[in-house]
Amino acid sequence: MPENIPIAPEVLTHVIEREVGGWQGKLRHNPLFHLLLAFFVGIIAGLGAVAFRRLIGLMHNLFFFGQWSFSFNALKHSDASIWGAGIILAPVIGGLIVVWLVRNFAPEAKGHGVPEVMDAIYYKRGVIRPAVVLIKALASAITIGSGGSVGREGPIIQMGAAFGSSLSQWLRLHEWQRLGLIAAGAGAGIAATFNTPVGGILFAVELMLVEVSARTLVPVMIATGTATFVSRLFLGNHPSFVIPASIIASTAHETVADYVAYVVFGLLVGGVGLLFTNTLYWTEDFLEKWLKNAYLRTILGMAAVGLTMYLVQRCTGHYYVEGVGYATVQNVLESTLLNPGFLLLLLVLKVFSFAVTLGSGGSGGVFSPSLFLGAVLGGAFAALVSHWIPDYQMGMAVGAALGMAGMVGASTGAAVTGAVMIFEMTNDYHIIIPLIVVSGLAFGVRRLFTRESIYTRKLIRRGHFIPEARHSNLYLMRPAAQLIETPMVRLRGDRTLEDLQKILLHRRELPHVLIIEGTMPLAVIPAHRVAEILRREIRHVPLSDLASTDWVAVRDDSQLYDLVARLRACACETALLCKKDPPEHHEDVVAVVTVEDILSYASLPQVLLRPERGPQ
Structure with a gap:
């Protein structure tokens, strides 16, 4: 090709993306690279814990004494504020600043932090916005420093997790790697603030990890150990409390x-x-x-x-x-x-x-x-x-x-x-x-x-279910019929909620409601939805108006693995277990199974029931 012929910009962009994607792809599959990332997350989490504690000291000295000082010993009682009774207003001023920050920049920074991390893991594919790190640190430091009666560990956990998420998004890592780095950041944060590396690992295992295996646990161990070491460099190698031996x-x-x-x-x-x-x-x-x-x-x-x-x-x-x-x-x-x-x-x-x-x-x-x-x-x-x-x-x-x-x-x-x-x-x-x-x-x-x-x-309270445990694929190999625990009732779509209430008077357990039209299944009202609508004053509304037509039919002899695959492929949360697929009559429907039923039975993370996507 002659040298004076220019390369089209779109061709050049495609070449660059292909080369970068190939480079990133190789790194994503390199176990050593993943462990190095965990090491980096541990360093940042440790430094973040130290900086956050210093920031709390600064806010406390500003609100209580009007001094620009980072010196603060949490194990010693604070001296009386120079403002006297005016200190009553310190939490008010701090609270107003916090509400303004949270409402305008990062609503996730409100509250105690850990639920937002868990929500990101199970319902947002591990995506946490980078802004959360800064806003959470500032909002929590102001709340605590101005006299708010809350802790510093939740914010440190959320900040460590947010950094792990941001790093993995920037590098376009696979989802399991991203979730692992979030758990590593969270465990590292709590290990650094308490000087308890083993406790940090167990915290990540008990509350954060959706998969407990060598490929996820080792990065958590590296991150927590590194964060603890960094914390000891700045804060000293001593426990958070001095307990008389x-x-x-x-x-x-x-x-x-x-x-x-x-x-x-x-x-x-x-x-x-x-x-x-x-x-x-x-x-x-x-x-x-x-x-x-x-x-x-x-x-x-x-x-x-x-x-x-x-x-x-x-x-x-x-x-x-x-x-x-x-x-x-x-x-x-x-x-x-x-x-x-x-x-x-x-x-x-x-x-x-x-x-x-x-x-x-x-x-x-x-x-x-x-x-x-x-x-x-x-x-x-x-x-x-x-x-x-x-x-x-x-x-x-x-x-x-x-x-x-x-x-x-x-x-x-x-x-x-x-x-x-x-x-x-x-x-x-x-x-x-x-x-x-x-x-x-x-x-x-x-x-x-x-x-x-x-x-x-x-x-x-948001309708987001979190499994209590993580299991192996043993449960996925079992028949989907083993999920049948919640009863089912068949009703025509023109029946009203008042009719349903009468039917349920003699039932001990709320059922799934299958709405039929003629001889065919039409829609479904899952049991958890039944509980919700029964509290409303809409007794004369037809059930068909309250039901969902978003369902998928699966043979009743299918394995749970196949059921989960169908739900993911169709992006549905409700399945009809049927004698025939597709059903030719509503009598072919054996039971209704929802995502909540699967989560309760197999303790699967919600992310496994979402449509599959590539690296973010």
Whole structure:
């Protein structure tokens, strides 16, 4: 070709894209490259955790003392603000700034962070906008620094996950790689802030990973280890709390009485954890119902938080319930707060302040409040038991440590993470069995009443189901007919909701409703949709107007794997299991199966039921 003949721009672009795509494709399939990315995510997550803690210190000093300083020790109580009673307005001003930031730049930054990461994993193919990193850091730092009663771990988790997502999107990695890096970023964030690398790994496994295998777990291990190392370089190699070794070591000589006390305490923590979760969502619903304007809701809610912390400081000398509350936890661990009545009062005030902070639009995590509640509850329990049974002495530090693990397990659902993290903080193997007992029982009590944790309940309220476990493909090889648990009723489309209500009077379980027209199936009302429309005042509306015609027919002898494939191919959420495909008569329909049925049966992640796409 002569050199003076120009190359068309579109041809040049195609060549460049082909070469770059080939280069990226090779990297995507290179295991070492994926591990190097995890290493990079760990570095950024560790640095992010350090920077975020410094940012909280800056905001605290600005709001409380009007000083430009990053110096802040969360284990020490803050001095009284120079503003006096004016400190009541600090949370209000901070809250207004946060609401403005969140509403205008990143709605995902509202609330406690972890649910948004889980939602991105299961419902958005792991896509988290880069803006979330900056807005979440700034909004949460302002909320905590101005006196909001929330934690710093949720924001750090969300920031680490958002960076993992942004990096994988930029490199156009496969979806499983993107989800793995999100989990790695989340685990790295929590490992860096607590100096608990094993706890960070388990957090990712329990709550983030949709697939537990070597190809996903090893990157998480690398990221959490790297983030912890980076954190230690800047913050020192010491636990988040200073736990007296002499008191914790007493667990090396347990008796039957000790384990009876642990069992009772575990059950108690589970009940309080359930109350903690319920109070948050009760408060959010109440404030949103009665205060429609977001800014007015923030003004009144954060004013209540500011007034609470000011009154506590005036009466006791310390703010106690403001911010992350680690100074209060340290007091309980050091046995300097001995009055069980005061500890229980702090528990109530912390639950109130936390729920109102998030309910009125604040941004922050739930991990620190969980640790706070567990510590004060454990301290109060130890003090009361020692008072009521003089012959039995339970150290307050022991009670606080067990309470922290149990409250994390009960509220977040990460029972193993809670036990192992506190074990890492104590650095004493003798306490591991009591931690397991209390954390496991606390989780069990909460699970007895509801399957939803404080994280997943937020998503369920959006209609987003999160599976509780990850399994191998064993379930996919089983017959789809094994999914048939929910009953089905056949009704003509001209029947009304009032007719359906009469039919359901004598049924214990809500059925799927198959709408028929003549001899053929026409539409479906899934059981969860039936529950929703029964609450409406639309009794005379024909059922055909409420039903969905978006369904796919599958033979009743198909394997679950084939059923999932058909749902993905057709982008449907409802399938008719039929004797014939396609059905020739509505009697050919054996059962109705929905995505929710599949998720409940096989604990499959929602992403597996979405239409297949290439790398993003």
